[in-house]
Amino acid sequence: MTDTYGILIDYHWCTGCHSCEIACQMEFGFAIGQGGIKVFEIGPWQIEGDTWQFDFAPVLTDQCDGCANRALAGKQPTCVHHCQARCMTYGPLSELAIALADHRKQQLYSL
Amino acid sequence: MTEKREYVLIEHEKPWTYEEDGLKVARGSAWTGPGCHIGCGVLLYTDENGRLVKVEGDPENPFNEGRLCIRCLALPEVTHSTKRLTYPMKRDKALRGKNQFERISWDEALDTIEAKLKEIAEQYGPESVLFMQGTGRDIAAWISRLAWSYGSPNYGFPLSGLACYLPRVSGMYSTTGSFWVCDCSQQFPDRYDNPEYQDPEVMILWGNNPLISNSDGFFGHWVVDLMRRGMKTIVCDPRMTWLGARAEIVLPVRPGTDAALALGMLNVIIGEDLYDHEFVELWCYGFDELAERAKEYPVDKVAEICWVDADRIRTAARLFANAERACVQWGVAVDMTREALPAGQAISALTQITGNIDRPGGMIIPPELIFYGGGFGADLLTPEQTNKRLGMNQYPLLKFGFATFQPDVALRAMETGDPYEIRGLWLQTTNTIACMGADPKRWLAAAKKADFIVCTDLFMTPTIMALADYVLPAATYPERDGLRIGDGPQRGETINKVVQVGECKSDMEINLELGRRLNPEAWPWQDVKEMFTSMIAETGYDFDGLRAVAPAYPRYIYRKHEKGLLRRDGSPGFNTATGRIELWATVYANAGLDPLPYFEEPEPGPGSTPELLDEYPLVLTTGARNWGMFHSEHRNIPRLRSLRPDPLIEVHPDAAEKFGLKDGDWVWVENQLDRAKRRVKLWPALLDARFCSTDHAWWFPEADPEKLYEVFDLNINNNVTWTPGKSGFGSNYKCMLVKLSKVEEGETHD
Numbered sequence: 001m002t003d004t005y006g007i008l009i010d011y012h013w014c015t016g017c018h019s020c021e022i023a024c025q026m027e028f029g030f031a032i033g034q035g036g037i038k039v040f041e042i043g044p045w046q047i048e049g050d051t052w053q054f055d056f057a058p059v060l061t062d063q064c065d066g067c068a069n070r071a072l073a074g075k076q077p078t079c080v081h082h083c084q085a086r087c088m089t090y091g092p093l094s095e096l097a098i099a100l101a102d103h104r105k106q107q108l109y110s111l
Numbered sequence: 112m113t114e115k116r117e118y119v120l121i122e123h124e125k126p127w128t129y130e131e132d133g134l135k136v137a138r139g140s141a142w143t144g145p146g147c148h149i150g151c152g153v154l155l156y157t158d159e160n161g162r163l164v165k166v167e168g169d170p171e172n173p174f175n176e177g178r179l180c181i182r183c184l185a186l187p188e189v190t191h192s193t194k195r196l197t198y199p200m201k202r203d204k205a206l207r208g209k210n211q212f213e214r215i216s217w218d219e220a221l222d223t224i225e226a227k228l229k230e231i232a233e234q235y236g237p238e239s240v241l242f243m244q245g246t247g248r249d250i251a252a253w254i255s256r257l258a259w260s261y262g263s264p265n266y267g268f269p270l271s272g273l274a275c276y277l278p279r280v281s282g283m284y285s286t287t288g289s290f291w292v293c294d295c296s297q298q299f300p301d302r303y304d305n306p307e308y309q310d311p312e313v314m315i316l317w318g319n320n321p322l323i324s325n326s327d328g329f330f331g332h333w334v335v336d337l338m339r340r341g342m343k344t345i346v347c348d349p350r351m352t353w354l355g356a357r358a359e360i361v362l363p364v365r366p367g368t369d370a371a372l373a374l375g376m377l378n379v380i381i382g383e384d385l386y387d388h389e390f391v392e393l394w395c396y397g398f399d400e401l402a403e404r405a406k407e408y409p410v411d412k413v414a415e416i417c418w419v420d421a422d423r424i425r426t427a428a429r430l431f432a433n434a435e436r437a438c439v440q441w442g443v444a445v446d447m448t449r450e451a452l453p454a455g456q457a458i459s460a461l462t463q464i465t466g467n468i469d470r471p472g473g474m475i476i477p478p479e480l481i482f483y484g485g486g487f488g489a490d491l492l493t494p495e496q497t498n499k500r501l502g503m504n505q506y507p508l509l510k511f512g513f514a515t516f517q518p519d520v521a522l523r524a525m526e527t528g529d530p531y532e533i534r535g536l537w538l539q540t541t542n543t544i545a546c547m548g549a550d551p552k553r554w555l556a557a558a559k560k561a562d563f564i565v566c567t568d569l570f571m572t573p574t575i576m577a578l579a580d581y582v583l584p585a586a587t588y589p590e591r592d593g594l595r596i597g598d599g600p601q602r603g604e605t606i607n608k609v610v611q612v613g614e615c616k617s618d619m620e621i622n623l624e625l626g627r628r629l630n631p632e633a634w635p636w637q638d639v640k641e642m643f644t645s646m647i648a649e650t651g652y653d654f655d656g657l658r659a660v661a662p663a664y665p666r667y668i669y670r671k672h673e674k675g676l677l678r679r680d681g682s683p684g685f686n687t688a689t690g691r692i693e694l695w696a697t698v699y700a701n702a703g704l705d706p707l708p709y710f711e712e713p714e715p716g717p718g719s720t721p722e723l724l725d726e727y728p729l730v731l732t733t734g735a736r737n738w739g740m741f742h743s744e745h746r747n748i749p750r751l752r753s754l755r756p757d758p759l760i761e762v763h764p765d766a767a768e769k770f771g772l773k774d775g776d777w778v779w780v781e782n783q784l785d786r787a788k789r790r791v792k793l794w795p796a797l798l799d800a801r802f803c804s805t806d807h808a809w810w811f812p813e814a815d816p817e818k819l820y821e822v823f824d825l826n827i828n829n830n831v832t833w834t835p836g837k838s839g840f841g842s843n844y845k846c847m848l849v850k851l852s853k854v855e856e857g858e859t860h861d
């Protein structure tokens with residue numbers, strides 16, 4: 001049975017550490033600033049009182065091949081492997097979709 | 112020497128080195144260079160040409176559990192950078208500052224250095240050579256042994272007031288007999304699942320952003336692990352950070368007033384009777400005196416000093432004290448104020464009177480395989496030479512913690528020849544004029560007086576360009592064998608050589624080879640592996656044996672003070688004069704210092720020199736870390752530099768408007784001493800429009816070497832003086848008053 005795989009990012013916990021980006025760049029030898037994933041900063045701005053908007057949002061790009069070769073070797077994508085906040089999960093879309101329903105501020109990518 | 116301690120090991124799927132898809136893989140520890148305070152578990156991939164092609168986090172290593180920051184991920188581009196120093200060089204002393212080095216052989220380099228050092232020792236005494244290091248490289252053990260075996264007591268850091276880590280380390284040793292860190296389960300190979308472990312309920316993040324700084328053996332993202340498991344945080348930071356935005360409460364403390372904030376919190380905890388009576392009664396000394404002192408810091412007064420709302424302080428104090436398990440993860444901001452010792456003492460007292468001592472989820476004593484703080488071989492020095500250590504007479508506390516010289520006293524000796532002339536400098540992994548040196552032009556002028564200067568590093572630096580007569584090329588960690596015995600909880604881990612770059616040698620190899628020439632009895636080992644084996648003899652492993660099983664975790668026992676495991680005499684209690692945690696410090700009293708924590712206004716500062724506020728209205732904190740850089744390193748690694756091409760100063764939009772500045776403008780950051788260039792980044796997350804914040808240790812490797820890579824345009828420590836605290840510890844690196852003005856076209860520092 002084959003299921004499409006995906007990456008679920010619980011971006012509430014993404015610290016913007018860039019490990020996913022650099023791991024991807026180094027794995028594939030991408031040019032500086034390019035790669036299969038790019039991290040965007042959302043904020044900081046003050047919403048009210050102590051409540052601030054301060055998030056990072058990693059986005060998969062056209063250069064992402066889902067780490068196909070690593071998958072064949074039974075390894076996680078290198079971005080997921082190195083994610084310092086461990087806010088990325090790799091797995092079958094059907095399972096990730098269930099986790100997606102659990103709380104806000106998550107994004108699901110199909111690979 | 113055959114005692115074998117009990118170690119807890121993890122299971123490995125594969126041997127430490129194996130083949131995978133045509134590449135060779137080696138497991139090991141990532142410590143160092145380039146610099147870092149951590150030493151994550153890594154898998155190093157090398158190809159058939161012996162090149163490092165990839166670094167991955169080792170998922171089997173409990174410390175980082177497969178994760179890596181971008182500095183290790185991009186390491187192949189550091190190790191194989193074409194800009195590395197790859198062979199020894201010399202330059203005529205008359206040509207210091209000129210880009211006119213000449214390649215020489217290792218033999219010539221070592222022969223000459225040996226001869227010159229012996230000559231200096233004979234003519235002037237070995238104490239007239241200073242041995243200096245930077246931070247975050249695996250070097251303290253070896254350079255200290257080199258200095259001491261040569262006969263010089265003067266090993267240390269060119270950092271005013273030793274204002275990084277050492278004030279906290281020495282302070283904690285003096286008052287508790289041990290060192291303390293937050294319990295994030297880092298001492299257990301099964302980590303959060305360990306049955307004895309419990310998460311902290313509350314963690315204070317004080318004066319550091321551990322996610323980026325990864326300081327002192329503390330892997331910053333453990334904080335995120337714990338937050339995801341439900342831990343609450345209190346963040347003391349003048350900026351709203353990612354962590355602050357997720358904290359229970361933020362205390363936007365005015366830089367340099369941390370001691371007052373801690374004393375205010377103690378005032379609340381004691382005044383509202385929220386402390387742990389049983390722990391205080393059984394295990395602390397001087398509580399009544401501390402309570403009296405805390406009364407002098409009512410919250411309203413503290414709020415005024417720290418520019419923090421009084422109710423915030425109260426709420427934070429209650430949250431911390433009411434937690435069943437709580438700890439403080441602190442950073443260098445505590446050390447980088449002049450009165451760092453009492454600041455550290457006050458913050459420590461928060462954890463002590465709440466009983467969060469050596470229990471799960473509180474503060475723990477990081478296990479050590481080797482006493483890292485003591486250096487390696489202090490017994491090599493005669494008492495006569497030991498007594499010549501610069502600063503020992505002025506600052507008796509130097510006897511505790513690290514056996515270093517006092518850097519402000521050392522600078523004066525370099526300048527004035529008092530108490531004796533400084534003839535030689537051995538600068539190993541320190542880029543002093545770009546990084547830790549205060550008032551770098553003053554330090555450079557003093558250093559230039561030395562007759563003989565040797566520098567060792569990975570890359571050419573402004574400091575080497577300005578000073579070196581001899582340059583020795585050092586290795587990055589994949590190019591060397593080693594032991595990971597640095598900061599934080601030590602695990603039995605090895606660093607494993609997988610590549611060779613040019614003629615580079617590891618720092619310890621350099622020290623061993625030179626040490627053997629200077630004092631063969633002190634360096635009896637054939638090679639570094641034999642040296643490591645002898646160092647870890649107590650563990651029962653030899654180097655190869657440890658490498659096969661690493662990481663080896665010493666078994667951790669909580670509540671050691673109850674079990675008589677901390678004192679040499681085996682009785683319960685702590686390793687202090689009174690056997691208790693000393694809230695009133697006997698050691699400080701004996702040294703003629705105030706035995707209780709106190710706050711003194713940083714000077715200059717809004718509280719001490721209000722008259723300067725008209726001209727210099729902003730409070731600047733420095734030293735904020737970037738993801739891709741370790742202090743002055745990595746500016747020459749394009750992939751990492753691309754994330755932070757320029758030195759930035761974060762300025763509140765209101766302040767920028769006042770100074771007529773916009774985002775991206777180049778400005779002079781100026782105080783009463785000097786100025787440095789920065790680019791403005793408008794940053795609304797500064798929690799007071801009077802705060803601004805900048806990163807440090809900038810130089811432009813792409814700039815003219817003979818202009819010293821524009822280091823004096825860029826070094827924010829131009830604005831810092833060499834003025835230590837009363838104890839000899841602490842200096843105002845991170846709190847100063849400044850103004851900003853636009854850089855005119857083509858304007859340089861001089």
Ligand code: SF4
Pocket residue numbers: 023024027035036037060063064065066067077078079080
């Ligand atoms: S899955 Fe692989 S290719 Fe895609 S972004 Fe992650 S690391 Fe890059």
Ligand code: SF4
Pocket residue numbers: 013014015016017018019020021039056058079082083084085086087088
């Ligand atoms: S590695 Fe993880 S935490 Fe870091 S930026 Fe990427 S998604 Fe965010």
Ligand code: SF4
Pocket residue numbers: 141142146147148149150151178179180181182183184325
């Ligand atoms: S913190 Fe970063 S640089 Fe330091 S050892 Fe870990 S991955 Fe490497």
